[in-house]
Each structure stands twice: as structure tokens, then as C-alpha cells.
Amino acid sequence: MFDQYAPFIIGSYAAFVAIIGGLGLYLLIDQRIQRRQLAEHETRRPQRKQDQ
């Protein structure tokens, strides 16, 4: 499809998917970790009078 330039074109799009996809995956995992830690804090936190 891309004649003799196929490795360069496919390589470019693969680099884009690897770098941006990798960063996206990292962001998803990072937020999941923060959410879990925040939920743990919320359950551990002493209840205020207005919450009771």
C-alpha cells in the first residue's frame, strides 16, 4: 500500500500509538491508584458531627 516507504510510515504511527497510548495507560492506572487511596482515607477519617 505504501510502496517502499511502508516501514517509515508504519513506524511513525506505531511510535505515536506507543508513546501517547503508553502515557494514556499510565494516566488511567495513576488515577485508579489515587481514587483507591482517597477512598481508604475517607473510610478511615473520623466522622464530623454534621456527617453523623
Place this chain on the structure above:
Amino acid sequence: MWTKLANPGFFMRWSGRLLPWFAGATVLVFATGLYMSFFMAPPDYQQGETIRIMYIHVPSAWMALFLYTMMSISAIGTLVWRHPLADVSQKAAAPLGAAFTLVCLITGALWGKPMWGTYWVWDARLTSVLVLFLVYAGIMALWRAIDDPGRAARAVSILTLVGALNLPIIRFSVDWWNTLHQPASVFRMDGPTIYPAMLYPLLVMGLAFALLAITMHAYAMRTELMRRRIRTLNILEAERLDSRAAA
């Protein structure tokens, strides 16, 4: 209005509502842009099929510059107005900007080899973009080096503003010096010089990249706000335990 918008709670509420729509729009515009880039845009009369690399190389370069410009504005927001979301925005944008700059450098090298006969040449445009990547890396390292977010934000803001001097160099390097890299062909005073059948897919891909960058940036900002809330809760808990031990 600014006070209301500066509220992290307001940001969390609205970004939570808008993010799914932005993510959906990103997927749709990307699918359209890729279809146009591969099936509607013709090969270039000189560069042949390698022109397909342009549809990710150029928008990556735009995003690398756009995110740095946004970081510079946020840096002013941090130093001058102490806007509570400005440093959060800065911190969230740095890895994104670095990633887009890296994509720009790699795709540029892969385009350069078949067209110029080399992956890399120390010409003004390529070198100034490499400097931009190194500045992004420095900013990320500085965020990690200082534990207190407030102090880190001030130090990073100064570094960001110093690094902003590189932006006009990147933009005008192809006009100021004799470079192997071609001059600007889209954002010109006398209008774009690209053939419309190639320009429209490029603009659609540019929109897709912008939507992707905005979506990922807002998502990363939400994560950073959660991280800071956890830090505050940890400090409060430590203080509570301290006062209990003292009593």
C-alpha cells in the same frame, strides 16, 4: 467569575461531566481524520506516500507548542495571581507536552530518512525542538525534586518562563536560518500553501490532537487534585496523631 472557576471543587464537578463527551468527540474526530489522511488525501508529487507521516508529525508539533504556551500562561497565573488551579494545570501538562514533542521528533526522523537521506541533522528547527523536549524533561524532574507543591510550583514556573524563550526560536527558526526543514506552510501571513486535499485532513487531525490533548490534560489535572487531597489528609492525620500523643 475567576474565583468561582478557580475552585478545585467546581473544576472536579464540571470536568467529570464533560470528560466523557470530550473523549467521545476525540474518538470520532480521530477516526474521521485518519480516514481522510489515508483514503482521501493524495500522495505528494515529490514525497510520495511518506506525506502520510505529516498527518501525525505536524499536529504533534502543534500540540508540543500549544501545551508549552498553556504552561507558560499557567506559570504567570501561579506567580502573579496564585490561581489555585494554575500549578495543577502546569504539572498535568508537562508529561503530555513531552510525549507530543517526542512523537514529533521520532516521526520527523522517520520522515527525514527517506526524504533527506538522514534521520537527524543539527539544523535550527530540529535542534530547537530537541531543546524543547529537554526543557519539558527538566520541568518534570524539578516537579519531582521538590516535595512541597507550593515551592515546586514557584520554581517550575520560573523555569517554564525561561524555557518559553525557545518558543519564538522554534517558530521562526526556519525563517531566520537556512535550514533543511521546510518553512511554515499552514500558518502564514499570506495563507496556507498546501494543496486543499492535503490541508483539510491535516486540519481535522489537528483538531483530533487538540481534543486528545485537552481530554488527557483535564484527566491528569483531576488525578493531581486527588493526589493533593490525599497529601492534605495525610498531613491532617499526622497532626491529629501528634496532638493525641502530646496529650
